[in-house]
Amino acid sequence: MKISTAESVIMGALWTREPLSAEDISAQVAEGQGWSEATVKTLINRLLNKGAIGAERDGRRYLYRPLLARAGYVEAESQGLLDRLFDGRLAPLVSHLSQARKLTPEDIAELKKLIEGFEP
Known part of the structure; x- marks a missing residue:
């Protein structure tokens, strides 16, 4: 939708x-x-x-x-953005955002924590 x-x-x-x-x-x-x-x-x-x-x-x-859940909407919009602008890949989006806007130490810590959660 x-x-x-x-x-x-x-x-x-x-x-x-x-x-x-x-x-x-x-x-x-x-x-x-x-x-x-x-x-x-x-x-x-x-x-x-x-x-x-x-x-x-x-x-x-x-x-x-x-009737539309916010989480579902955010997921669909996020995936649409990734697909349209970054060939469905998350790393180029994060790279773009880090170059376009200064990441705070808190942002960097959050990203590291997320990445650690994906590693075995």
């Missing part, structure tokens, strides 16, 4: 707290994005049509919750 950048902002709000009404989502994301409430509702409808979120009636409004 392909989620646009704008739609991912809505998903982020729902992954943080659920369920939320359209008004709650709008209050959380609209101002920071420069969106109207109508834009937020359009994005919600797109996500409903894609099956990424579900809705349940709560009186005169609907409450929305994610």
Whole structure:
């Protein structure tokens, strides 16, 4: 399932707290994005049509919750990035990031710990 950048902002709000009404989502994301409430509702409808979120009636409004797990989304997006830009290989991505941005000592320690976890 392909989620646009704008739609991912809505998903982020729902992954943080659920369920939320359209008004709650709008209050959380609209101002920071420069969106109207109508834009937020359009994005919600797109996500409903894609099956990424579900809705349940709560009186005169609907409450929305994610059906797409954040972990699954992050995995798919990460793999897509690796495939598109680095032929599916992780080492060139890490190399690029280390050259483009200064790695902190904490970053280096985390990477070493991850690598040690892969070694027999």
